[in-house]
Amino acid sequence: MRNPYAATNKSYRQQTKALAHQLRTQPAQPPTDSLPTTPYWVGTVNFNLRKPNYVIIHHTAQTSTEQTLKTFTLVKTQVSAHYVIGRDGQVFHMLNDYLRAWHGGVARWGGITDINSVSIGIELDNDGTEPFQEAQLTSLLKVLASLKHTYNIPAANFIGHGDIAPVRKSDPSALFPWPRLAARGYGLWYDAAVLTDTTAAPFAADSCGQPLPGLTPREALRIIGYDTQDLEAAIRAFKRHFAPVDTGPALSEQDRRILYNIYRKAL
Structure with missing residues (x-):
C-alpha cells in the first residue's frame, strides 16, 4: 500500500538532514569586535544530546486520527507532537524524541516558559467530550513506560496541556x-x-506542627508549577486534573486538602 504521507516523510528527512548538518558545524569564534579572539578552536569531548524531562498529554479536539495526522503534516498549521495515539491504540511516532515539537504553545510550568524545548508531546485522539478508549490508554501506558525508563523522567513531570496553559x-x-x-x-x-481527614489543617502547619505564615492556595499552586497570574484559571486547571467533579474557580474544603497534599508531594 502506498504511504499517503510519502511527500511529508521526504520533507522530514530533508529537515533532519539540515539539522544534522548544523550539529556537525564547528562553533563560530566570538565576534572580533566584541570579544578577544582565541588562537584556535577547542571542541570538548564530553557531550551528548539534550534529553526531554517532561511529558505533556493532550487531546486532539478533532474527530479522527487521520484528521490529526493531516493537521500535523501541513506547514500552515505550525503545530505538531511527538506521538499521536488513536482510539484503537495505534501509535504514530511522528518526531524523534530529541527534536523539538510545537505542541505546548504559550505556556508556563514553574520557571519554564519554553515548554517545547524540554518536553515530549503526546496527542490522544479524542474530541474533548468523550471517555478515553481502553486500547488507547493501554498504548499510552506503554509509551509512558518507555519514556520514563529511557529519559529518567520524574513522576511529577507527567502533566497535561491544561496544566501548563490554564487560560x-x-x-x-x-x-x-x-x-x-x-x-x-x-x-x-x-x-x-x-478526602475524609477533616482534622487536616492545610496551609496552617507543616508535618512538625510549625506554622507556615503566608502560605496560601495561590502559593501552593505556584510551587506545584501552575501559572497563577490568572488565579481562577489556575484553580480550574488544578481541579480539572485532581478534582474533576467540579471545575469551577472556587476551592471547597476538600479541594484545599487535596491541594495541600499535592503541594507537599511537589516540594
Missing part, C-alpha cells in the same frame, strides 16, 4: 484517568486519606 487549554479534559497513570508513576496524585 487557553483544558486538555486532556476532566475525563482523563490521571489516578490510573499516577498509580504507575506517571504524575502526582493525592493520598486517599485527605
Whole structure:
C-alpha cells in the first residue's frame, strides 16, 4: 500500500538532514569586535544530546486520527507532537524524541516558559467530550513506560496541556484517568486519606506542627508549577486534573486538602 504521507516523510528527512548538518558545524569564534579572539578552536569531548524531562498529554479536539495526522503534516498549521495515539491504540511516532515539537504553545510550568524545548508531546485522539478508549490508554501506558525508563523522567513531570496553559487549554479534559497513570508513576496524585481527614489543617502547619505564615492556595499552586497570574484559571486547571467533579474557580474544603497534599508531594 502506498504511504499517503510519502511527500511529508521526504520533507522530514530533508529537515533532519539540515539539522544534522548544523550539529556537525564547528562553533563560530566570538565576534572580533566584541570579544578577544582565541588562537584556535577547542571542541570538548564530553557531550551528548539534550534529553526531554517532561511529558505533556493532550487531546486532539478533532474527530479522527487521520484528521490529526493531516493537521500535523501541513506547514500552515505550525503545530505538531511527538506521538499521536488513536482510539484503537495505534501509535504514530511522528518526531524523534530529541527534536523539538510545537505542541505546548504559550505556556508556563514553574520557571519554564519554553515548554517545547524540554518536553515530549503526546496527542490522544479524542474530541474533548468523550471517555478515553481502553486500547488507547493501554498504548499510552506503554509509551509512558518507555519514556520514563529511557529519559529518567520524574513522576511529577507527567502533566497535561491544561496544566501548563490554564487560560487557553483544558486538555486532556476532566475525563482523563490521571489516578490510573499516577498509580504507575506517571504524575502526582493525592493520598486517599485527605478526602475524609477533616482534622487536616492545610496551609496552617507543616508535618512538625510549625506554622507556615503566608502560605496560601495561590502559593501552593505556584510551587506545584501552575501559572497563577490568572488565579481562577489556575484553580480550574488544578481541579480539572485532581478534582474533576467540579471545575469551577472556587476551592471547597476538600479541594484545599487535596491541594495541600499535592503541594507537599511537589516540594
